Amino acid sequence: MPNILLTRIDNRLVHGQVGVTWVNHLGANLIVVANDDVAEDTVQQDLMEMVIPDSIGIRFFSIQTTIDVIHDAADEQLIFLVVKTPQDVLRLVEGGVPIDKVNIGNMHYSEGKEQIFSTVSVDESDKEAFRKLRDYGVKLEVRRVPDERADDILKYL
Numbered sequence: 001m002p003n004i005l006l007t008r009i010d011n012r013l014v015h016g017q018v019g020v021t022w023v024n025h026l027g028a029n030l031i032v033v034a035n036d037d038v039a040e041d042t043v044q045q046d047l048m049e050m051v052i053p054d055s056i057g058i059r060f061f062s063i064q065t066t067i068d069v070i071h072d073a074a075d076e077q078l079i080f081l082v083v084k085t086p087q088d089v090l091r092l093v094e095g096g097v098p099i100d101k102v103n104i105g106n107m108h109y110s111e112g113k114e115q116i117f118s119t120v121s122v123d124e125s126d127k128e129a130f131r132k133l134r135d136y137g138v139k140l141e142v143r144r145v146p147d148e149r150a151d152d153i154l155k156y157l
Helices: 016-026 042-049 063-072 086-094 124-135
Strands: 003-010 030-034 057-061 078-083 101-106 114-117 120-122 139-142
Touching: 003 016, 003 086, 016 030, 016 078, 030 063, 042 057, 057 063, 063 078, 063 086, 078 086, 086 101, 086 124, 120 124, 124 139
Parallel strands: 003 078, 003 101, 030 057, 030 078, 101 139
Antiparallel strands: 114 120
């Protein structure tokens, strides 16, 4: 079984906060970015690789590839899984990826979304995905940085 330390929703994917603060807090040695667009975009991949220490591995997979290969992870791989949306997490869970906890970091506001935290805005599709994840037994917490107190997103849906 893959050693997934944490799954984080962050529409920015990998940036300084993820690449340094969260990786150090978790003790991760591998970041897996599960995103269909980034899996095909070497420019975005290069930018994300620039913000992580050389000692940390990073892989860029589509959602389906993540589902297909995550169970092949070596025991010594301590995985920090990063996705862009709650729908991506739901696809991973429904595809058999063993995710028991999700950290919601950043979901930016856009038209049709309601801001429920300073860094989290949701629409009906997001709410439905969170509810389905809850039904699968996934714990859902909003927390920007590790030293911030976690809050249960379900209280606000």
